[in-house]
Amino acid sequence: MNFQQLRSVREAVRQGFNLTVVAEVLHTSQPGVSRQIRELEDELGIQLFERAGKRLTGLTPPGITVLPIIERLLQEAENLRRAGQDFASQGRGTLTIAATHSQARYALPLAVRDFSLAHPQVALHLHQGTPQQIAEMLLAGEADIGVATEALAEYPGLVALPCYQWTHSVIVPPGHPLAQDAQRGAPLTLARLAQFPIITYEGGYTGRSHIDAAFARQGLALNLVLSAMDADVIKTYVELGMGVGIIAAIAYDEQRDTTLAAIDARHLFASNMTRLAVRRGSFLRGYVYEFIRSFASPLTREVVNRAMSEEAGTGFDI
Amino acid sequence: MNFQQLRSVREAVRQGFNLTVVAEVLHTSQPGVSRQIRELEDELGIQLFERAGKRLTGLTPPGITVLPIIERLLQEAENLRRAGQDFASQGRGTLTIAATHSQARYALPLAVRDFSLAHPQVALHLHQGTPQQIAEMLLAGEADIGVATEALAEYPGLVALPCYQWTHSVIVPPGHPLAQDAQRGAPLTLARLAQFPIITYEGGYTGRSHIDAAFARQGLALNLVLSAMDADVIKTYVELGMGVGIIAAIAYDEQRDTTLAAIDARHLFASNMTRLAVRRGSFLRGYVYEFIRSFASPLTREVVNRAMSEEAGTGFDI
DNA sequence: TATCCTTACGGAATTCGTAAGCATG
DNA sequence: CATGCTTACGAATTCCGTAAGGATA
Numbered sequence: 001m002n003f004q005q006l007r008s009v010r011e012a013v014r015q016g017f018n019l020t021v022v023a024e025v026l027h028t029s030q031p032g033v034s035r036q037i038r039e040l041e042d043e044l045g046i047q048l049f050e051r052a053g054k055r056l057t058g059l060t061p062p063g064i065t066v067l068p069i070i071e072r073l074l075q076e077a078e079n080l081r082r083a084g085q086d087f088a089s090q091g092r093g094t095l096t097i098a099a100t101h102s103q104a105r106y107a108l109p110l111a112v113r114d115f116s117l118a119h120p121q122v123a124l125h126l127h128q129g130t131p132q133q134i135a136e137m138l139l140a141g142e143a144d145i146g147v148a149t150e151a152l153a154e155y156p157g158l159v160a161l162p163c164y165q166w167t168h169s170v171i172v173p174p175g176h177p178l179a180q181d182a183q184r185g186a187p188l189t190l191a192r193l194a195q196f197p198i199i200t201y202e203g204g205y206t207g208r209s210h211i212d213a214a215f216a217r218q219g220l221a222l223n224l225v226l227s228a229m230d231a232d233v234i235k236t237y238v239e240l241g242m243g244v245g246i247i248a249a250i251a252y253d254e255q256r257d258t259t260l261a262a263i264d265a266r267h268l269f270a271s272n273m274t275r276l277a278v279r280r281g282s283f284l285r286g287y288v289y290e291f292i293r294s295f296a297s298p299l300t301r302e303v304v305n306r307a308m309s310e311e312a313g314t315g316f317d318i
Numbered sequence: 319m320n321f322q323q324l325r326s327v328r329e330a331v332r333q334g335f336n337l338t339v340v341a342e343v344l345h346t347s348q349p350g351v352s353r354q355i356r357e358l359e360d361e362l363g364i365q366l367f368e369r370a371g372k373r374l375t376g377l378t379p380p381g382i383t384v385l386p387i388i389e390r391l392l393q394e395a396e397n398l399r400r401a402g403q404d405f406a407s408q409g410r411g412t413l414t415i416a417a418t419h420s421q422a423r424y425a426l427p428l429a430v431r432d433f434s435l436a437h438p439q440v441a442l443h444l445h446q447g448t449p450q451q452i453a454e455m456l457l458a459g460e461a462d463i464g465v466a467t468e469a470l471a472e473y474p475g476l477v478a479l480p481c482y483q484w485t486h487s488v489i490v491p492p493g494h495p496l497a498q499d500a501q502r503g504a505p506l507t508l509a510r511l512a513q514f515p516i517i518t519y520e521g522g523y524t525g526r527s528h529i530d531a532a533f534a535r536q537g538l539a540l541n542l543v544l545s546a547m548d549a550d551v552i553k554t555y556v557e558l559g560m561g562v563g564i565i566a567a568i569a570y571d572e573q574r575d576t577t578l579a580a581i582d583a584r585h586l587f588a589s590n591m592t593r594l595a596v597r598r599g600s601f602l603r604g605y606v607y608e609f610i611r612s613f614a615s616p617l618t619r620e621v622v623n624r625a626m627s628e629e630a631g632t633g634f635d636i
Numbered sequence: 637t638a639t640c641c642t643t644a645c646g647g648a649a650t651t652c653g654t655a656a657g658c659a660t661g
Numbered sequence: 662c663a664t665g666c667t668t669a670c671g672a673a674t675t676c677c678g679t680a681a682g683g684a685t686a
Contacts, residue, residue, distance in 0.1 A: 001395060002320055020665060029653050034666060044402030053659055054666040062405040069398045069601065076391045077319060083387060084362030087380040283387065338640060347678050352641060371684055372641040 001043055003077060006070050008036035009048060013067060017049065017056035072281070078141065079283035086285040093285060096125040098134040098143035101230035102206045106250045107164075107274060108147065111295040118294075119287050130204065138279045144288050145278060147295075149206055152277040159308045160275040163296035167266030168207060169252050171238050171245040178244060179261045190218050190268055197225035197243035199234050206231075207272040211246055214269045235260060248272075280308060319361055321395060324388050326354035327366060331385060335367065335374035390599070396459060397601035404603040410439040411603060416452040416461035417444065419548035420524045424568045425482075425592060426465065429613040436612075437605050448522065456597045462606050463596060465613075467524055470595040477626045478593040481614035485584030486525060487570050489556050489563040496562060497579045506581055508536050515543035515561035517552050524549075525590040529564055532587045553578060566590075598626060 007026060012033070015021040019037070023030040041048050048063035049056045059067060085093060095115070099108055104126055116124055127134075127143060131151035137143040139157050146152060153160040170188060172178045178196070181188065194215065201208040208227075215222045225243045228234050231251035238245035239259050246269075252262040276292060276299070278284060289301040325344060330351070333339040337355075341348040359366050366381035367374045377385060403411060413433070417426055422444055434442055445452075445461060449469035455461040457475050464470060471478040488506060490496045496514070499506065512533065519526040526545075533540045543561045546552050549569035556563040557577050564587075570580040594610060594617070596602060607619040 001398065018665080030665080031654085031667075032652060034668095035652085038667090044398065045406030046402050051666090053661095055660075055664090056666085062401070065405070066398060066401050069394055069401060073391060073394045073398065076387055076394065080319065080362065080384060080387045080391065083380070083384050084364050087383070088363030336640080348640080349642075349679085350677060352643095353677085356642090369641090371686095373639090373685070374641085 001040065003074070005036045005040040006074055008033045009040060009067070009070055010074055012037060012049070012056065013059065017058065019056065075141075075281055079281075082283045082285060086283075090121075091119060091287065092121040093287065094123045094125065095119075095145070095288065095291060096127060096137075096143045097145045097147065097291075098127040098129060098137045099147040100131060100134070100149070100206060101128055102149070102248055102251065103147040103274065104128055105230065105232070106248065108295065111291065114294050115287075115291050118290070122287055132204075135277070138277055141279065141282075144282075144284070145276060145291065147274065147276050149272050149274045150204060150209065152275045155277075157280055158277040159280050159304075160277040161292075161296070161299055161304065161307055163274045163276050163299070165271050165273055166207075167249050167264075167271045168211065168246050168269045169249040170263040170265045171235065171247060171252060171257075171260045172263070173239060173241060173259070174261050176244070176261070178263060182261075182263045188263055188265060188268065190214060190220055193244065193268070194220040194223065197223050198246060199226045199228070199237050199243045200224070200246040201231075201234070202227045202229050205229055206248055207269070210270040210272060278304075278308070282308075319358065321392070323354045323358040324392055326351045327358060327385070327388055328392055330355060330367070330374065331377065335376065337374065393459075393599055397599075400601045400603060404601075408439075409437060409605065411605065412441045412443065413437075413463070413606065413609060414443040414445060414455075414461045415463045415465065415609075416447060416455045417465040418449060418452070418467070418524060419446055420467070420566055420569065421465040421592065422446055423548065423550070424566065426613065429609065432612050433605075433609050436608070440605055450522075453595070456595055459597065459600075462600075462602070463594060463609065465592065465594050467590045467592045468522060468527065470593045473595075475598055476595040477598050477622075478595040479610075479614070479617055479622065479625055481592045481594050481617070483589050483591055484525075485567050485582075485589045486529065486564050486587045487567040488581040488583045489553065489565060489570060489575075489578045490581070491557060491559055491577070492579050494562070494579070496581060500579070500581045506583060506586065508532060508538055508586055511562065511564075511583075511586070512538040512541065515541050516564060517544045517546070517555050517561045518542070518564040519549075519552070520545045520547050523547055524566055525587070528588040528590060596622075596626070600626075 008022060011022045011025055012019060015025060019033045020030050023033045026033065037049065044066070046062040047060050048066060050058040050060055097108065097112070108126070112124065112126070115122070127137060129137065131148040134143070134146040134148050135152060135155050135158060138146045139155070146158070147163070152158055170178065170193065178188065178192070181192065200211060212222065226237055228237070231247040234245045234247050235257065237243070246265065249262070249264070249266070252260070254262070276296060284304070289304060292299045292304060293301070326340060329340045329343055330337060333343060337351045338348050341351045344351065355367070362384070364380040365378050366384060368376040368378055415426065426444070430442065430444070433440070445455060447455065449466040452461070452464040452466050453470060453473050453476060456464045457473070464476070465481070470476055488496065488511065496506065496510070499510065518529055530540065544555055546555070549565040552563045552565050553575065555561065564583065567580070567582070567584070570578070572580070594614060602622070607622060610617045610622060611619070
């Protein structure tokens, strides 16, 4: 039994049982892969793959049982290598953060700047994507840390840690009827909001689910004129007068956004929990803990380790 | 990175950093072991072992961090092999049970007989030892299942499952004053018991702790004339009139033990919980689950799996 | 001085890629 | 007939054990 055999099996499953592709991915020859798999099957005494003639078509029941063990083995091997690097490279290394636009733009900058000052030797990579893409990157080991408000807590392969809570704000051009309401001290209601065309986040992004839920609960129709993946785009169209924006409160900056007025809307929509996730079972290099800590100070090394060793919870957004 | 390197490191720690011994244990040459370790250190880029001159003296901090990862890797490799055997050998195989004398003699026989009838292809091994030895055997992978009343729940590396509760009985020769008390209907008390020389289990065995605790709680001195590791020995000396025996109630059989009288003592001593333990993270072959089930029917495969995936509890005897 | 680890070296075994063969959609 | 897996074979590499060397308790 050796690691190359295990890699071949794992990759064969990932690549849809096409050994030619596996060989390319593993930078080796196709007969080599074929042999690795056969040798492992022989040593274990079981067929791992269903075969239609010569082609592999899927996993056998033993293969299904054994695959998780193989994946754990390979992950631990990866952990070993990382642990080595962590000690050997005295701070040098790479930190890959996968985040949604909102997080990358409004929540992460301070922590990222501080980290990069404290660890000039660490190359930072900031990837953007949907919450689902972020989760996939973490699971594939392509990112060390994921940050998003949605979805992360629903993957059992990930450990999602609550970072901070935030609420929505409504943004309008100055002089907009809603701005006048606010100046008169009239509290904003969903019914009033429903009278205007709305611009907000794409479905599945940045607390959009809570917006839909609030309108649905009161039986109101959301007159959505435009949806976008980030607050900057939303702001632009609100400035153009296309409608009323609903964005994360943290995305509005009074100093900078002088062409817009913000109205607090925390009483209208359920609050959101932004979570930071890592892959369950990963070895985290020392500076990864430090980044997490500087992003969300309650998340000490101990807290993170405890969460990682706990059983996968039910995990849904608050 | 390969498994032989990992085995060498693990064994070096286990054998007290003596590579000559490691080589013997691994059936290879000493320079081979030396090289395996050096190569792994080179590949990981860190020293795993402290060296005084040429001799290894202990683990470095990186070594301490990395050792648990190595142990997990090797255990998963073992799991993989076992899973293979489980499918390949269609029922054939080996089941090693480590138990205390009491369990082997009084609790296990029925389950063992049933199992051996149901699985004639499985070679059964019944090892006897102290609870500590049983735990060590499980941790070392030398036994599949451990059964004991003491200690097992205190090892975080083990998963201990409660099987059944039992209490103590007092045994005396017929005609003994205590037997006469019982015939008159006078309930047995600790104070009365303290008037006689006592024969019971060795410290650390079969509920002995609860016996000591009961006497201590009432400020009574236990007049221990003899202690033994198993009920059969105790019975023998009670028959000889050397003293009053305190044994597990299950160890007295009215049919067989005609030369002795038993007096229920469940009201005097805290009841005991016999536990079955397996190593945390082990792959259990199908028939292992079946044996567990037949020994303690509430312990279904699902119950066992759930317990194994739970976090290590505080774990002390009830 | 006995124990224990490292280095050096040569033979053996393993490993791997290329080329050819064969089955299947 | 193109795709995809297996078999065959030879070269290169790796692996491992023996023998010798050196440091330490």
